[in-house]
Amino acid sequence: MSGTxxxxxxxxxLQSDGQEILAFGDSGYRAYSAQEQAVLRSGLGCWxxxxxxxxxxxxxxxxHEEVLAGFEGAELIGFHGQTLAHDPGGRGTxxxxxxxALAARLGKPVVWDFRSSDVELGGQGAPLAPFFHFACAKWIGATEPLAFLNLGGxxxxxxxxxxxxxPEEPGALLAFDTGPANAPLNDLLQQRRGQAYDKDGALAAQGEVVEGALELFLDDPYFPKIPPKSLDRDAFADMLDLVRELDDGDAAATMTGMAATAVMLALDHCPTRPHQLLVTGGGRHNPVMMQMLEASLDCAVKPVEMVGxxxxxxxxxxxxxxxIRVAKGLPTSSPETTGVSALVxxxxxxxPANNPA
Structure with missing residues (x-):
């Protein structure tokens, strides 16, 4: 997965039959250099x-080839690709x-282009992790409604x-994008300090949330819109303009507060209040972000590590x-997760050529 x-x-x-999680295996990470990030940024918004x-x-x-070469025994590979543009209802995703090409290089079958079919059938094409979140809820033995919050870009x-x-049973899931999270904050740090992100929330901790900028942000019509709904990475590009006059600390604190408040508003759309909110993604490493969530929400807020x-x-x-679900012909999204017209x-x-279907 290469995210926003x-x-x-x-x-x-991961070992699975497409329904239950049977076992978790090894993991790996291949960082992008600053030069490579610049190449990726050059394609943002491009079709x-x-x-x-x-x-x-x-x-x-x-x-992807470099990081996947370090894994032995994989029978199937899921390749998300790099999202450059996302416009469901418009040009697509x-x-x-x-x-x-990756299958040919690695000599193994590769599942890819996960989002297009959903969009073609009227869905948002995102988020796609909910069916897996359902399996995770079963794996941790949850017995009450809960929510997974991914704070990525x-x-x-x-x-x-x-x-x-x-997961495809009506009422099992509801999923949608809450709003911007790390992407605009990362852009702020890159522009002002040449840093990739606000490590440990250090810059935000030096400032205060400026209510006027926050209120302007919350006026966006996206927040009251009924889910399912999704966003492009740069859907809230004007966030940087809202904090342009603020010093670095206040700007970082305000943008962190914007992301946290968007989550608070998102919970109002849930069928019932979740028993607990399990946080994943880079945002959970930001103590200021986590403190803001804990202060504004009336449920337990935990990093997912606390449930294993x-x-x-x-x-x-x-x-x-x-x-695995695609290879087995199982659905990967539903009307409740992406707004698609039917299970897809x-x-x-x-x-690869030496391993045909």
């Missing part, structure tokens, strides 16, 4: 016909990277009712799980 934060590629092994895309796709395939939430038997899961690898594990199993399976 553009920090690197996560890879993780398949843009000249920048070829270079981004080549880099994405190379990075675009993840750069050719799964067929964009925030997304999955409300899960583990009392249901399958790996928050750094959960999304990579999700696409391993989804790859997204994804294309590409086989």
């Amino acid at each position: 934060s553009l920090d690197g590629v996560d890879a993780a092994m 398949q016909d843009a000249p920048e895309v070829a270079q981004v796709a080549a880099l994405c395939e190379q990075a 675009h993840q750069a990277g050719d799964g067929a 964009v925030g997304n939430i999955t409300w899960v009712d583990p009392r249901k038997s399958t 899961l790996d928050g750094d690898m959960l999304e990579a594990q999700a696409f391993a799980y989804l790859a 199993g997204g994804g294309t399976v590409s086989y």
Whole structure:
């Protein structure tokens, strides 16, 4: 998985029958250099016909090949690609990277292009991790509704009712993007200090949330919109303008507060209040972000490690799980997770020449 934060590629092994998680395996990480991040940024917002895309796709395939070469025994690979543009209801969705080329290089079948089928059938194409979150809720033995919050470049939430038997059962899931999370904050740090992100929330801890900027942010019509709904990485590009006049500390604190408040508003859309909110993604490493969530929410807020899961690898594990479901012909999204018109199993399976379908 190479996400919208553009920090690197996560890879993780998972054993599953497409329903239950049977075992978690090894994981790995391949960071993008500053120069490589610049290449990826050059393609943001670009569609398949843009000249920048070829270079981004080549880099994405190379990075994935490098990290995946360190895994032995994998029978199937899930390859998400690098999201460059996401416009459901418009031009569609675009993840750069050719799964067929990766299958040829690695000599193993690769499942890829997970989102297009969902979008073509009227869905948002995101978020796609909810079916895996349902399996995780079963794996940890949850008995009451809970929610998974992924704070990556964009925030997304999955409300899960583990009392249901399958993720496709009506009422088992609700999922949607909460709003911007790390991406605009990372952009702020890059622009002002040449840093990739606000490590340990150190800069935000030096400032205060400026209510005027926060209120302008919350006026966006996205927040009251009924889910399912999704966002492009740069959907809230004006956030940087809202904090332009603030000093670095106040700007970082305010943008962190924006992400946390978006989560608070998201919980109002859930069928019932979750018993606990399990946080994954890079945002859980930001103590200021976590403190803001704990202060504003009326449920327990925990990093997923507290229930035995790996928050750094959960999304990579999700696409391993989804790859198995695609290969078995099982659905990967539903009307409750993406707004798609019917259950859909997204994804294309590409086989190497020496291992045809």
